[in-house]
Amino acid sequence: MYTFIRVVDAGSISGAAERLNVAKSVVSRRLKELETHLGVALFHRTTRKMNLTETGRAFYQQSVRILDDLEEAEHTASQAHGTLKGSLRIALPLSFGLMHLGPAIDEFLHLHPQIEFDLDFNDRQVDLVTEGFDLAVRIANLADSSLIARRIADIHAVICASPAYLERKGEPETVADLENHQCLVYNLLRDFNHWHLHDKNDQQIKVRIHPYLKAGNGEFLRDAAVNGLGISLLPTFIVYREIERGELRPVLTHYQCPRITAYAVYPQTRHLSHRVRAFVDFLAERFKETPYWDACLQQTTQESVFQPRS
Numbered sequence: 001m002y003t004f005i006r007v008v009d010a011g012s013i014s015g016a017a018e019r020l021n022v023a024k025s026v027v028s029r030r031l032k033e034l035e036t037h038l039g040v041a042l043f044h045r046t047t048r049k050m051n052l053t054e055t056g057r058a059f060y061q062q063s064v065r066i067l068d069d070l071e072e073a074e075h076t077a078s079q080a081h082g083t084l085k086g087s088l089r090i091a092l093p094l095s096f097g098l099m100h101l102g103p104a105i106d107e108f109l110h111l112h113p114q115i116e117f118d119l120d121f122n123d124r125q126v127d128l129v130t131e132g133f134d135l136a137v138r139i140a141n142l143a144d145s146s147l148i149a150r151r152i153a154d155i156h157a158v159i160c161a162s163p164a165y166l167e168r169k170g171e172p173e174t175v176a177d178l179e180n181h182q183c184l185v186y187n188l189l190r191d192f193n194h195w196h197l198h199d200k201n202d203q204q205i206k207v208r209i210h211p212y213l214k215a216g217n218g219e220f221l222r223d224a225a226v227n228g229l230g231i232s233l234l235p236t237f238i239v240y241r242e243i244e245r246g247e248l249r250p251v252l253t254h255y256q257c258p259r260i261t262a263y264a265v266y267p268q269t270r271h272l273s274h275r276v277r278a279f280v281d282f283l284a285e286r287f288k289e290t291p292y293w294d295a296c297l298q299q300t301t302q303e304s305v306f307q308p309r310s
Contacts, residue, residue, distance in 0.1 A: 182212035182230030
């Protein structure tokens, strides 16, 4: 059953063999023995791909639950004084993961040294089931109802630029002024040619911008802004230190950026083990209320660069 699950998650026998560190022939033999034992075909096999049959799909979901329950029972039985054991495979957004979740994971490991983490820092949206992740942290307005989500923290954004750039190009007073500015844009958004803002009356505004520099990493864009290359709209968790030090200055603060949320998500087909639940509870507690990066900005700026939004 375990080999069968790994084949489904990896999408191929060769991929499963690599994850299990065994020969492909071993995986093929185990699958054949399982199908012979059950008396059914679990896959539709072609020369390029293996697709689950309806029976195979149902058997996969049941197998995941059974083996997760078995693993959890073994860990519970072996726990001494509540010690957490086992592995956690987690997908994390790159900048938020390195800057804020990394230190949190270090702290969690000091509390639970027998947990083993397998971390993927990447801004792509992974397929949790296919790629075998226990959970992921995503910064988004979630629309996928097939995932179970737990709120970790609200994420705000701010429009900012370096004092040197603003002295050279002038500070924009209205969103219309952005047309005359060099905009540094996060290009993994669906619509990176517009910034979506709210005015003081909470009316949504779609602002056309002209990207001067596009990149798929917020820290790169932050550094470009610090170096005077333009104006950028970035999460406060990326730029709060630079704003504190005066290297970046918020602009157009009478406009608000829509709030999104950081969630811990996991698929419904996955049993929520005690170690996953403990880690998610730890993150939710650590980042509850106002996150420290926003608290710093509230203390160091005379005018709030964001407002809590519903």
